[in-house]
Amino acid sequence: MLRRFLAAGTLACSAALISGCSLLNQQAAEPNPVQTKEVPAVVDEVVAALKPLEGRDDVPSTQEFFDTMTEAGYKPEQLEATIDASPLGNDVPAKMFGVKVDDGCVVGEIRSGNITAHLAKPTESTGTCLLGYVERPEGVDAPTGDERDEDSDDNGAGHMPGEDMNGEDTEEPSETGGSDEGTGDGGGEGSGEEEESTEAPQLGG
Incomplete structure (x- = not known):
């Protein structure tokens, strides 16, 4: 009886150990959840408005994009396209x-x-969403940089700092006598040295 009891106890312990190992393996095999960045609602709204242009083999034209977005309720001045x-x-x-x-620009x-x-910040210079060759709906003018302050060296947003946009800030070169000093006694001395030079001796007969 004692042997049977010990054997039964050994089997029970072994089963418990195996179950524990299996449980540990399952816990270790479970991957950590991936943290996905939440898409802003404004992005989903724009993508939903463009559903009529989805699933096509060709690239929709700029005018098709404008028409689709205005029909969805967006204003022409909000829209840009390449x-x-x-x-x-x-x-x-x-x-x-x-x-x-x-919130910015949906690009x-x-x-x-x-x-x-995705949601992005507009350009700092002009507040536009796209750079380069960009088209806008008819009647919407392309934005320009801030107007320049006449009493300031700042050329306004959209211009390089210190850039001379009007051609009025370029200073005239100062008048110096450098060119006159170059012609004078120095030139005479140079010509005198040339007169004193002799021809190189010729070898041979």
């Missing part, structure tokens, strides 16, 4: 767009039928 062709006339692989919102692209976007 040109339909490169400056050399080649096709573009994607349509980049920018939508000005209260994204339409590529191979897929729409991606």
Whole structure:
């Protein structure tokens, strides 16, 4: 009886150890949850408004983007998009767009039928969402830099610091006598040395 009791106890302990090891292995194998960044609601709203342009094989035109967004309730002055062709006339692989919102700019692209976007800050110089060759709806003027203060060296946003935009700040070169000093006794001495020089002796007969 004692042997049977000891054998049963040994089996019970072994089973408990195996169960404990299995539990530890399961806990170790569970991956840590990945922290995903929450997409702002304004980004989801823009992407939802562009659903009619999703799933297409071709790249939608700029005008199609403008029409789709205005039909969704966005104002023309909020919209920017890249040109339909490169400056050399080649096709573009994607349509980049920018939508000005209260929180900044929703910048994204339409590529191979897929729409991606994220929230970004507008440019500091002009407050636009996109740089480079950008188109805007008809009647919307491209923004310019801040007007220059006539009594300040600051050229305003959109201009390089210290840049002479009007051509009025360039100082005239100061008049010096450097050019006159160069001609005088020094020139005479140089010519005198040339007169004293003799021809190199010729070898041979």
